Amino acid sequence: MKKLVAVSTILVIINTLFVSAVFSKTVAPSLPIISSEAAIVMEATTGQVLYEKNARSQMYPASVTKIATAIYAIENGNLTDIVTVSQKARNTEGTRVYLEEGEQVTLEKLLLGLLVNSGNDAGVAIAEHISGSVELFASDLNLYLKDAVGLRNTNFENPHGLFNLQHVTTAEDLAKLTKYAMKNEKFMEIFGTKELPWNGESWDTTLYTHHKLLREKPYDGVTGGKNGFVPESGVTLVTTAERENLNLIVVTLKSSSEAEAYNDTVQLLDFGFDNFETSSIPTNSSFFVGDVEYNTPREIVYTHPAGEQVAIEVKEDGKLRITDQDGTLLSSYQFPVNRNSEKNRSSIQKDSGSFLEQVFSNSLYLSVIVVSVLSLLYYQVRKKQ
Known part of the structure; x- marks a missing residue:
């Protein structure tokens, strides 16, 4: 009896260990x-949000802002166009590339000055060339951001980001905007430029990107970035980085200092690269739901915690x-309706119905015969009695 109890106890322990091993979850990272007031980490290929803090709070x-100005100008202008700099552009305050009134510059060069050296004067020159004025450009840009990019919590009043009470966005919208812009090769070429010879009417120099993770403190995998600062916004930072199968966008808003913004960004990049991976379901993979077959028309990618198994299923719809x-x-x-499978299923259901009707009909006919025979036999037996 004692041996039986001991064996039972051992079996229970083994079973418990087995169940724990099978059903234990991956420890969450x-x-x-971070110290920045708002932040987000998004995987650029899948759009999966890996981390967020106050990501939908509107901020300056x-x-x-110049990320929006650049991608809009690239998609709606001609890079070889010659832009004549106006007096208003020449007199724009803040960071500049020192354009002169009447100076003629290609749109592409202005975009380089805009993103690499954060030239506010280049931003105004671009806006006036594309839409005729800063005010009309802001209106056109907002429609574009809503209709083409899908932003819902953004309103821009100018092309450069100088403070305006109504000039607001969110960390989430900036990540979505950057994800959209990253699909454009020209944008990414400019966004990732580290240094640029600049020859202008009043300024010959070499421009260096203001984003420190691209040049001064290089971070492995960084592909582009844009920084910003006005007193009302604090330090703002957008960074893109890629390693193996993971493509990250990190946005930090309202940091109290550059050191804080970059420290937060590095932490968030490390968090993403250390804990997540992107996998895929290949094109033409087959899934069956009953007799209906579904085939993936393209590769389906998804981001998940590194080393964690995922569940993949197709519902009846x-x-x-x-x-x-x-x-x-x-x-x-959402798979499109498989008409052939639906037709086959309907055909099977119809055939099954016809078969059942025949069986039922034949059974009824057979029952009548059996009852008739039994009745006849019963009558014969009674007659002999």
Whole structure:
């Protein structure tokens, strides 16, 4: 009896260890503690948000506004256009590339001055060339950001980010904007430029990017960035970086100092690269729901905690869902209706119905015959009695 109890105890312990090993969850990574008032980490390929802090709170962006100005001008202007600098552009305050009134510069060169040296005068020259005035440019830009990019919490009053009470955005919107802009090769070429010879009417020099993780304190994998500052916004910073299969966007807003903004950004980049990875479902992968077959028309990518298994399933409505161990939706895809499979299923259902009707009909007919025979036999037996 004692041996039986001992064996039972051992089996219970083994079973407990097995169940714990199978169902234990990956330990969640420790969230970074940052000082910036708002921040977000987004994976650029999938759009998956890996970290956020006050990401939907409206704040003043300062010069990271120029990301919007640049991608709008690239998509709606001609880079070889010759732009004549106005007096208003020449007299713009703040950081400049020292354009002179009447100076003629290509739109592409102005975009380089805008992003590499954060030239406010270049921003005004671009706005006047594209839309005719700063005011009309702001109106056009806001429509573009809403309709083309899908931003909902952004309103820009100028092309450069100098303070205006109504000039606001969010960390989330800036990440979405950067994700959109990153698809443009010309934008990324300029966004990642570290130094640039500049020959102008009043200024011959070499421009160096103001983003320190690109040049002064290089961070492995950084592909581009833009910084900003006005007293009302504090230090603002947008950074893109790529390693292997992970492409990150980090936005920090309202940092009290440059050191704080860069320290937070490095922490957030480390957090993303150390704890997440991007996987994919290949093109033409097949999924079956009953007799219906679905095939992926393209590669479906998703970002998830590194080393963690995910659940992939297709519902009856043809919606593919990818969830993590906690059941959190990581990505989804709606398959178009498979008409052939639907037709086959309807045909099968129809044939099945016809078969059942025939069986039922034949069974009823057979029952009538059986009852008739039994009745006849019963009558014969009674007659003999």
